[in-house]
C-alpha cells in the first residue's frame with residue numbers, strides 16, 4: 001500500500017499543502033502520511049462534484065447499479081486487505097474488521113438493488129372533489145452534491161451508507177473521512193475507478209472537521225449534508241448547514257432490558273459482546289443493562305465471568321477481543337469518567353485497569369444516575385448494570401436519556417415485548433436481542449439527540465433526493 005496519500009478530486013490525485021502522519025493506535029507506529037485538505041480544496045472538490053452532477057444525474061439507474069455491484073465485488077475480492085486496513089488504522093480486532101467488510105459488501109449490494117427500484121407513488125386524485133379526470137404521481141430526482149462527514153469506528157461500512165445511496169440516487173459526493181481512519185476511504189478511489197464510476201462523482205478529502213466544516217456544509221452547491229458522529233459535532237453542523245437537507249446519525253447510551261423469565265443461557269454471550277465489541281466504540285454499544293431482581297445476581301456473576309475471559313491483545317491476532325481505544329485522548333477521558341463514577345458511589349466489579357492504550361473491559365454496579373457513565377455516551381469498554389423490580393421501572397430508566405438510537409429487551413412474554421416496544425423512546429427496538437444489532441437495509445436512526453433522518457440505503461436515498469408531484473388532467477388539453 002502507498003505511504004503518501006494525496007487528495008482525490010475530480011478523478012485525480014492532487015497534492016495537498018500539508019501532510020500529517022497517521023499512527024497505528026495499538027503500536028503507535030506511523031502507517032502513512034495523509035494529505036490535509038484546506039477550505040480551497042473542499043471548494044474545488046465541491047465545484048468538480050457540481051459539474052460532474054450535471055452529467056451524472058442522467059446516468060441510467062441500471063448503469064449506476066452495475067457500478068455499485070462491481071464495487072461490492074471488488075471489495076469482496078480484496079476483503080482481507082480491506083479488513084487489515086481497518087485493523088491497522090482503527091485498532092479493530094481482525095475478526096470484527098472482517099465482519100465489517102462483509103457487511104460493507106452487502107451495503108453496496110443493497111445500494112445496487114435500490115438504484116433500480118427508486119419508485120414513486122400513484123396518488124388517487126378522485127379521492128377529493130375536483131380530482132376527477134386527473135392522475136397524480138410522484139417521482140424522485142437526484143438532489144445534487146452531497147457532502148458526507150464520517151466517524152472513525154466503521155470506516156468502510158458507515159462510508160458505504162453514504163456513498164452507496166448517493167450514487168444509487170444519481171448524486172455526486174464529497175467525502176471527508178475521520179482523521180483517525182482515512183485509509184479505508186482513500187482506498188475507495190481506486191475501487192470505484194475500477195468499478196467504472198465516472199471521474200468527479202466521488203471526491204475524497206481527508207482533513208480536519210473544524211477546518212473544512214463551513215465549506216462542506218455551507219457551500220451553495222451543496223444540497224445535502226450527511227453526517228455520522230458525535231452529538232456535539234452534529235449540533236455544530238446543524239447550525240452551519242442552514243436551509244438544506246440534513247441527515248445526522250449521532251451517539252447513544254443504549255439500554256438493554258433483561259426481563260423476568262429470560263433465559264440467561266441465551267443472554268450472557270450476546271450481552272457481553274454487545275457491551276465490549278470494538279471496545280464499546282459502537283454507537284449502539286450496550287451501556288446500561290437493566291436486569292430483573294429475580295435474575296440479577298446470577299446474571300451479574302455470569303456476565304463478569306465471561307467478561308474476564310475476553311482476550312486482550314493485538315488487533316491482528318485472531319483470538320483478540322479487546323484492543324487499544326482509538327486515541328490517548330479518548331483513554332484519558334474514559335479514565336476520568338471512571339474515577340468520577342467511583343467517587344459518586346459506583347463499584348468496579350471487574351476491569352478498570354489500563355495497560356498501554358488498552359482499557360480492560362469494565363463492569364460497574366451501583367452507578368449514580370448523575371454520573372457521566374450513565375448520562376453521557378461512554379463510547380469505551382465500560383458497562384453499567386442495574387437491578388429492577390417492575391418492567392415500567394426499567395422502561396422509565398431506559399428512557400431517562402437525551403439519546404434514543406436502539407434499545408433491546410429479552411423477554412419470554414409476547415405481551416411484555418410489545419408493551420416495551422411501544423414505550424421505549426428509541427429509533428429501533430430490538431426484541432430478544434441486543435440493541436447492538438443492525439442489518440444494513442433496515443431503517444436506522446435516532447430519536448431525541450441521537451439524530452435527524454434515517455439511513456439504511458432506501459431511507460438514506462429518500463434524504464438525498466427531491467420528490468416531485470405530477471398531476472395530469474385528462475381530456476381537455478390532450479389531442
Ligand SMILES: NC(=O)c1ccc[n+]([C@@H]2O[C@H](COP(=O)([O-])OP(=O)(O)OC[C@H]3O[C@@H](n4cnc5c(N)ncnc54)[C@H](O)[C@@H]3O)[C@@H](O)[C@H]2O)c1
Nearest residue numbers: 150151152177178209210213229230233249250251252283
Ligand atoms: N448513529 C450512528 O449511526 C453512529 C455511527 C457511528 C458513530 N456514531 C457516533 O460517532 C461518535 C464517534 O465517532 P467520532 O469520534 O469519529 O465522532 P466525531 O464527531 O468526533 O467526528 C466525526 C466526524 O466529524 C468530523 N468533525 C469533527 N469536528 C467537526 C466540526 N467542527 N465540523 C465538522 N466536522 C467535524 C471529524 O473529523 C469526523 O470526520 C460517537 O458519538 C458515536 O456514537 C454514530
Ligand SMILES: O=C[C@H](O)CS(=O)(=O)O
Nearest residue numbers: 153154157282283284438
Ligand atoms: O457505530 C455505530 C454503527 O452504526 C454501528 S453499525 O455498524 O451500523 O452496526
